[in-house]
Amino acid sequence: MRSSDWFPWILGVGVGLLAGVFYAWRVNPVSYTQTDPTSLRADFRMDYLALIASAHAGTGDLGRAQARLAVFGAEAIGETLGALAQQRLASGYPEAEARALAGLAAALGERPSGLPLSTTGTPGATPVRPITSTPRPVRTPQATSTRALTPTPGAPFQLTRQQLLCEAEAVPPRLQVQVLDASGRGVPAMEIRIIWDQGSDRFFTGLKPELGAGYADFTLQPGFAYTVELPGSSAMVTGLELETCDAGQGGTFDGSWLLVFSQPAR
Amino acid sequence: MPRFLPRFLLGLALGLAAGLLYGWVIQPVEYVDTAPNTLDAQYRTDYVLMVSETYGAERDLGRAQLRLASLGPEPPLEKVEAAILYAVEHGSSSDDLATLNRLAVDLRALSPPTQARSS
Numbered sequence: 001m002r003s004s005d006w007f008p009w010i011l012g013v014g015v016g017l018l019a020g021v022f023y024a025w026r027v028n029p030v031s032y033t034q035t036d037p038t039s040l041r042a043d044f045r046m047d048y049l050a051l052i053a054s055a056h057a058g059t060g061d062l063g064r065a066q067a068r069l070a071v072f073g074a075e076a077i078g079e080t081l082g083a084l085a086q087q088r089l090a091s092g093y094p095e096a097e098a099r100a101l102a103g104l105a106a107a108l109g110e111r112p113s114g115l116p117l118s119t120t121g122t123p124g125a126t127p128v129r130p131i132t133s134t135p136r137p138v139r140t141p142q143a144t145s146t147r148a149l150t151p152t153p154g155a156p157f158q159l160t161r162q163q164l165l166c167e168a169e170a171v172p173p174r175l176q177v178q179v180l181d182a183s184g185r186g187v188p189a190m191e192i193r194i195i196w197d198q199g200s201d202r203f204f205t206g207l208k209p210e211l212g213a214g215y216a217d218f219t220l221q222p223g224f225a226y227t228v229e230l231p232g233s234s235a236m237v238t239g240l241e242l243e244t245c246d247a248g249q250g251g252t253f254d255g256s257w258l259l260v261f262s263q264p265a266r
Numbered sequence: 267m268p269r270f271l272p273r274f275l276l277g278l279a280l281g282l283a284a285g286l287l288y289g290w291v292i293q294p295v296e297y298v299d300t301a302p303n304t305l306d307a308q309y310r311t312d313y314v315l316m317v318s319e320t321y322g323a324e325r326d327l328g329r330a331q332l333r334l335a336s337l338g339p340e341p342p343l344e345k346v347e348a349a350i351l352y353a354v355e356h357g358s359s360s361d362d363l364a365t366l367n368r369l370a371v372d373l374r375a376l377s378p379p380t381q382a383r384s385s
Contacts, residue, residue, distance in 0.1 A: 005273075008270045016285065035306060044302055055319040
């Protein structure tokens with residue numbers, strides 16, 4: 001085959017490719033429609049997750065929230081929600097939103113780890129589409145969701161345990177708080193206020209569901225005396241300071257404090 | 267010249283086919299960093315439903331409108347009405363329809379009355 005025989009082929013392919021690209025980019029360009037929530041930009045995706053949590057806080061329908069989250073396919077979605085709650089709280093978003101995220105994270109974290117996130121089955125399966133003709137499950141009261149919205153009714157919380165923890169030398173010293181209801185179950189979304197000489201802060205239980213629904217922690221700094229309280233309760237600890245622990249061979253390190261607030265059984 | 271045109275056309279077809287194969291199979295379009303207004307109707311409807319469910323608990327119409335604004339420039343009421351239409355067409359539960367309708371009713375109360383058109 002002479003080189004001139006190739007010319008029409010090469011010209012045809014070249015023009016064809018150019019025509020294809022021109023069609024794809026100019027005549028009929030890609031239009032971003034019919035996307036799903038996983039394709040959302042990161043900030044919109046976080047807003048979407050927050051909306052799922054807010055809707056869950058409003059309805060208490062955990063199954064529906066799980067179905068909505070299933071599209072994201074993440075196994076550690078509870079931790080993501082917990083981290084998002086902390087981030088939003090620190091960024092000045094409405095407190096209700098942070099509480100909703102914490103409540104949903106806690107509700108998901110309380111489920112046995114072997115359970116799939118989706119009610120339909122394994123990761124990667126087609127997620128449940130929340131708005132379908134499938135009959136909606138009968139809305140029954142769920143302990144997880146009601147606890148996420150409101151503090152457990154009952155007697156006021158009391159400090160039942162205060163202990164210096166000399167276990168983990170590697171981590172920065174922390175104030176670890178557990179808030180338990182009368183039956184000994186962790187209570188998520190409980191606000192804890194901490195005050196020191198030069199400022200104050202607040203944090204919530206349930207933001208680290210892997211450590212328990214009623215768990216919260218706060219990094220302590222040396223040289224400060226802290227007061228810790230549960231708003232709306234008389235439970236309060238004052239003068240909490242870092243204390244040293246014996247690391248052996250003459251060494252020391254700052255220990256963490258554990259405070260347990262519980263409701264007395266009635 | 268008589269042999270040029272068939273070869274050119276065949277080459278053109280091959281080029282087009284290669285372009286489409288590349289664009290649709292080998293390197294298909296990936297939708298990333300999109301905004302909520304590009305969501306599929308199903309997810310748009312569910313988004314509006316979530317806003318309605320949240321509104322049912324918060325009763326904060328301003329915040330509901332703010333959330334709906336993410337779905338595009340159309341008036342909030344239009345978005346809720348579109349969601350209701352979709353929900354009706356797809357046989358959604360009466361609970362969901364009631365939830366959507368409650369937000370639509372409250373948004374309609376905010377909207378100015380429709381002007382009568384004179385022709």
